Amino acid sequence: MTEIPEHLLKRSKEARGAKSDSPEPAEAKSEAAPVDQKVEPVAQEEKVEAPPKPEASYVSSANKRKKIPWWAASTLLFLPLWAYVYVGTLERPPEEAEGILAVGEQVYAARCASCHGANGGGGSGPALNDGELLLVFPSVASQMDWVIKGSDMYGIGNPYGDPAVGRIVGGGMPGWGDVLTAEELIGVILYERSNHGDSEEDAVFAEALEHAIEDGSLMLPGYFDPMTGSIEDLDLLLSPVAEHSE
Ligand code: HEC
Numbered sequence: 001m002t003e004i005p006e007h008l009l010k011r012s013k014e015a016r017g018a019k020s021d022s023p024e025p026a027e028a029k030s031e032a033a034p035v036d037q038k039v040e041p042v043a044q045e046e047k048v049e050a051p052p053k054p055e056a057s058y059v060s061s062a063n064k065r066k067k068i069p070w071w072a073a074s075t076l077l078f079l080p081l082w083a084y085v086y087v088g089t090l091e092r093p094p095e096e097a098e099g100i101l102a103v104g105e106q107v108y109a110a111r112c113a114s115c116h117g118a119n120g121g122g123g124s125g126p127a128l129n130d131g132e133l134l135l136v137f138p139s140v141a142s143q144m145d146w147v148i149k150g151s152d153m154y155g156i157g158n159p160y161g162d163p164a165v166g167r168i169v170g171g172g173m174p175g176w177g178d179v180l181t182a183e184e185l186i187g188v189i190l191y192e193r194s195n196h197g198d199s200e201e202d203a204v205f206a207e208a209l210e211h212a213i214e215d216g217s218l219m220l221p222g223y224f225d226p227m228t229g230s231i232e233d234l235d236l237l238l239s240p241v242a243e244h245s246e
Contacts, residue, residue: 099206099210100183100186100187100190100206100209100210101187101190101191101194101195101203101206102187103183103184103187103188104184104186104187104188104189104190104191104192104206105191105195107180107184107185107187107188107191108188108191108192111176111179111180111188112125112188112192115172116128119196120192120195120196124172125172125173128192128196128197129196129197129198132165133192133193133196133197134193134197134199135162135164135165136160136161136162136165136167137161137162137193138162139231139235140186140189140190140193140202140205140234140238141231141232141234141235141238142161142162142231143161143189143192143193144185144186144189144224144231144234145229145230145231145234146160146161146173147173147175147176147185147188147189148175148176148177148185148224148226148229149175149177149226149229150173150174150175150176150226151169151170151171151172151173151174151175152171152175153175153226154169155169156169156170156171157169175226177223177224177225177226177229178223178226180223181222181223182220182221182222182223182224183220185224186209186220190202190203190205190206190209194206204245205241205245207245208241208242208244208245209238209241209244211244212240212241212243212244217240217243217244218237218238218240218241220237
């Protein structure tokens with residue numbers, strides 16, 4: 001049997017209902033009731049609408065005012081554009097969060113490239129891609145400590161990095177501990193080491209770090225405190241990562 005569409009069934013039911021109205025008084029009663037009920041809600045609606053009638057002064061003055069001043073109208077014209085741009089900025093973070101190295105790459109471009117060169121070739125800051133980076137900083141923690149603190153906290157004339165390489169603080173490297181989040185800071189360092197330093201080991205480390213964060217064995221602070229931190233502390237903090245790189 002072919003199925004009869006719902007709306008047709010409904011229509012024929014209504015038609016039947018209209019015809020069989022008169023013979024059965026019971027149905028007439030039951031139809032009368034809904035009519036009464038229908039009236040009530042209308043009355044209620046009117047009651048609900050009634051209160052605003054005594055207008056508050058701010059309402060009446062708002063009503064007297066011209067609806068949209070010409071200058072606001074021109075601003076409103078750009079509202080869709082603004083919304084579009086704003087939505088764009090909201091959508092960007094998930095892209096950034098693709099991985100710790102992607103975070104690091106973006107931090108490098110925004111914060112470090114101006115002095116160290118777009119590709120780490122150097123500028124007012126030393127080159128990072130001359131093959132010395134991993135010698136100056138044999139461990140991730142040692143490079144982190146330097147970047148967290150910068151020239152001023154190490155003190156001009158003092159050594160930094162592995163003493164065997166003989167780097168002496170000449171000044172000009174900002175401290176980043178208060179500026180970058182812990183994730184951004186580790187990210188940019190692992191990016192420099194794996195990219196400029198060409199270290200495969202640090203690319204693996206970056207992946208292991210992500211796993212350690214995901215499974216909760218590594219808990220990063222919001223920021224690294226430049227005043228209280230040390231290379232030993234950082235080594236300890238990162239120790240769970242080693243278990244993930246095997
Ligand atoms: C205002 C310029 C400037 C900016 C911006 C800058 N640096 Fe530096 N950086 C320097 C200078 C100058 C030195 C050398 C410091 C010294 O001798 O005291 C340096 C040194 C370094 C070193 C040591 C390199 C070596 O081989 O000795 C690293 C690593 C480093 N910076 C990382 C970074 C990172 C990461 C950023 C971004 C978060 C950054 N720098 C941003 C100027 C800058």
